[in-house]
Amino acid sequence: MSTIQRLTGMQDVLPDDQRYWQLIVATAVSLAEQYGFQRMDVPILEATNLFVRGVGTGSDFFVQKEMYTLDEGEDSSITLRPEFTAGLVRAYIENGLSSWSPPVKLYTIGPIFRRERPQAGRLRQHSQFDVEILGETDPAADVEVMLLAMNLYRQLGYKELTFQLNSTGCPQCKPLYVTALTDFLAAHLDKLAPVDKERLQKNPLRVLDSKERGMDTLLASAPHILDYLCADCADHFAELRGLLDSLGESYTINFRLVRGIDYYTKTVFEVWDKAIGAQAALCGGGRYDGLAEAIGGPSTPGVGVGIGIERIVLGLKAQEQPAPAAPPPLALIAHFGSATKTAAVQLLFRLRATGLPAQLAFARGRRSLKSQMREADKRGVQYVVIVGESELANGLVAVRPLDGREQALVALDEIVTWLQTGY
RNA sequence: GCGGGUAUAGUGUAGUGGUCAACAUGUCUGGUUGUGGCCCAGAAGAUCGUGGGUUCAAAUCCCACUACUCGCCCCA
Numbered sequence: 316m317s318t319i320q321r322l323t324g325m326q327d328v329l330p331d332d333q334r335y336w337q338l339i340v341a342t343a344v345s346l347a348e349q350y351g352f353q354r355m356d357v358p359i360l361e362a363t364n365l366f367v368r369g370v371g372t373g374s375d376f377f378v379q380k381e382m383y384t385l386d387e388g389e390d391s392s393i394t395l396r397p398e399f400t401a402g403l404v405r406a407y408i409e410n411g412l413s414s415w416s417p418p419v420k421l422y423t424i425g426p427i428f429r430r431e432r433p434q435a436g437r438l439r440q441h442s443q444f445d446v447e448i449l450g451e452t453d454p455a456a457d458v459e460v461m462l463l464a465m466n467l468y469r470q471l472g473y474k475e476l477t478f479q480l481n482s483t484g485c486p487q488c489k490p491l492y493v494t495a496l497t498d499f500l501a502a503h504l505d506k507l508a509p510v511d512k513e514r515l516q517k518n519p520l521r522v523l524d525s526k527e528r529g530m531d532t533l534l535a536s537a538p539h540i541l542d543y544l545c546a547d548c549a550d551h552f553a554e555l556r557g558l559l560d561s562l563g564e565s566y567t568i569n570f571r572l573v574r575g576i577d578y579y580t581k582t583v584f585e586v587w588d589k590a591i592g593a594q595a596a597l598c599g600g601g602r603y604d605g606l607a608e609a610i611g612g613p614s615t616p617g618v619g620v621g622i623g624i625e626r627i628v629l630g631l632k633a634q635e636q637p638a639p640a641a642p643p644p645l646a647l648i649a650h651f652g653s654a655t656k657t658a659a660v661q662l663l664f665r666l667r668a669t670g671l672p673a674q675l676a677f678a679r680g681r682r683s684l685k686s687q688m689r690e691a692d693k694r695g696v697q698y699v700v701i702v703g704e705s706e707l708a709n710g711l712v713a714v715r716p717l718d719g720r721e722q723a724l725v726a727l728d729e730i731v732t733w734l735q736t737g738y
Numbered sequence: 739g740c741g742g743g744u745a746u747a748g749u750g751u752a753g754u755g756g757u758c759a760a761c762a763u764g765u766c767u768g769g770u771u772g773u774g775g776c777c778c779a780g781a782a783g784a785u786c787g788u789g790g791g792u793u794c795a796a797a798u799c800c801c802a803c804u805a806c807u808c809g810c811c812c813c814a
Contacts, residue, residue, distance in 0.1 A: 693775090
């Protein structure tokens with residue numbers, strides 16, 4: 316019989332890696348709370364229509380059929396969330412958070428599902444730390460979200476990251492740019508690869524993303540979106556840049572930065588780490604002032620970022636940053652099988668009740684003390700509490716420190732304070 | 739969806755036609771009667787991914803499948 320194994324693109328996070336995860340999540344949560352964000356969790360499953368209307372059928376999630384969608388009869392199609400923002404905005408509307416005094420600052424952490432071909436840094440299930448500010452158009456809100464991401468990376472020890480910034484305009488000005496870009500590309504149709512010709516038809520902005528040969532030189536002379544922004548978008552972008560400059564934050568204006576989700580307006584950005592392989596994007600985000608309306612709610616501006624946790628783990632490993640070690644248990648209780656087991660187990664829970672991290676050396680039958688001592692060494696404990704028959708008869712246990720100090724006989728009544736103080 | 743690579747004990751590897759498949763590490767047990775780390779000794783653990791083919795003989799050659807992995811596309 317063949318053994319059942321992990322599904323393609325799925326990952327088990329083993330105890331060693333959990334150390335990284337705990338560090339990342341703890342850092343992210345404390346930063347978010349410090350910045351005034353509140354946690355809100357939303358379901359992993361949502362109505363498919365949420366993503367149809369929110370993320371848009373022009374997105375790769377739909378075009379490349381990347382979503383895990385389950386059809387449950389005629390009226391019911393449900394989808395494993397491929398991103399966080401749509402669900403959070405849905406919950407914001409549904410629970411009436413739009414009546415809260417804006418801005419509403421939310422964060423969440425959880426799994427995201429996309430049916431792609433897995434490779435280094437790309438999984439079909441990955442986790443994101445996601446941050447959103449709803450109800451606010453101020454570019455300072457954009458800055459908050461960006462710096463939360465950047466400062467998270469900094470606190471985790473990252474030094475060299477590239478911060479890519481662009482504006483994608485709004486429904487007023489974006490179409491003008493799309494027309495200009497289309498005209499430009501149409502004039503150079505002979506230089507376009509088949510893939511890009513197809514993109515030109517479906518979603519001209521996508522051509523900017525092209526990695527086809529020769530496109531770099533051609534696109535260098537293509538029209539820039541920043542020249543086509545309407546007054547509002549241009550002001551917003553200028554103010555955003557001014558704020559970033561005033562904070563001494565460096566960033567690269569990348570007019571070819573296009574995001575795969577339809578809802579973005581104005582600000583778009585990504586942070587890249589070249590050390591983790593081909594999948595360099597550590598996080599991506601932007602402004603989505605039309606999303607709430609698109610999914611049937613009141614017009615609500617918003618800005619947010621999705622931060623990939625697995626890629627941070629990859630980055631920390633690439634930088635050879637060791638994961639913080641788990642604190643070892645203070646004491647291991649050794650005993651000699653059934654004769655002393657009851658006393659050993661009672662002692663175990665008495666120690667735990669006082670908050671001491673104690674472990675029991677399991678022993679069916681009479682397990683040698685040597686092997687229990689070896690176990691203690693492997694677990695890295697400071698003390699071995701030896702529950703022996705003769706001592707027990709006198710209400711005593713032996714406590715052996717593993718750092719070379721001498722072994723002591725301690726009364727059962729005093730063992731807690733002994734372990735707490737070390738004598 | 740399209741390409742490349744890989745598949746041998748828990749883990750990491752060696753082994754390119756020929757006795758009971760090797761090494762490291764990990765695990766377990768011992769090294770005098772109830773005391774760790776180092777060291778020493780021993781043990782357990784692999785139908786060599788699956789199925790087929792070639793051959794007297796296959797982990798080794800061929801084919802298919804599957805899985806994993808890396809890359810393209812795109813993204814976190």
